[in-house]
Amino acid sequence: MRISVMTLISISKAAELTGKSIPTIYQHIQEGKLSVSNDKVNTSELIKLYGALKTSEDCRRENEFLHNLTLHLKRDKERLYQINDLLRKSNEDLKQEKDKLYRIIDQQNSSSGQMRQIYPNIKTIDNPIKIERYQENDKESLTQRLFRKLFNEKKPRY
Numbered sequence: 001m002r003i004s005v006m007t008l009i010s011i012s013k014a015a016e017l018t019g020k021s022i023p024t025i026y027q028h029i030q031e032g033k034l035s036v037s038n039d040k041v042n043t044s045e046l047i048k049l050y051g052a053l054k055t056s057e058d059c060r061r062e063n064e065f066l067h068n069l070t071l072h073l074k075r076d077k078e079r080l081y082q083i084n085d086l087l088r089k090s091n092e093d094l095k096q097e098k099d100k101l102y103r104i105i106d107q108q109n110s111s112s113g114q115m116r117q118i119y120p121n122i123k124t125i126d127n128p129i130k131i132e133r134y135q136e137n138d139k140e141s142l143t144q145r146l147f148r149k150l151f152n153e154k155k156p157r158y
Contacts (some may be wrong), residue, residue: 011025016059019054
């Protein structure tokens with residue numbers, strides 16, 4: 001669309017061509033930065049105030065870009081939900097493992113206490129089991145393993 005310098009256009013069209021919102025255009029009219037005649041704005045004033053106007057092709061490309069960006073953000077959001085679900089499940093699994101280890105420790109502690117009651121003269125060697133919270137046998141962290149699992153990637157070699 002080609003616009004001549006002295007063309008009068010509607011406020012909504014002015015907003016579209018400048019990339020501004022309709023309320024912004026009205027605000028600039030109230031502030032005296034733009035004049036209006038029969039709800040029409042002079043394009044030459046728009047160019048002076050906002051610079052070059054957008055063409056319909058510019059608007060189409062911008063809308064296409066925003067549409068693609070929205071699609072990518074939706075996909076990323078879904079991936080983040082999947083990762084969050086995996087982390088929650090992993091957290092539950094870790095809690096269950098921790099509970100199992102505590103039960104084993106309790107059983108070992110109670111059985112050694114029973115042995116002392118039955119055989120008080122026997123010397124026992126107390127060998128406490130240490131549970132280190134975030135110890136990994138692997139060099140890769142839990143988060144890295146979850147990402148690999150989520151995206152079906154092979155384990156990296158170090």
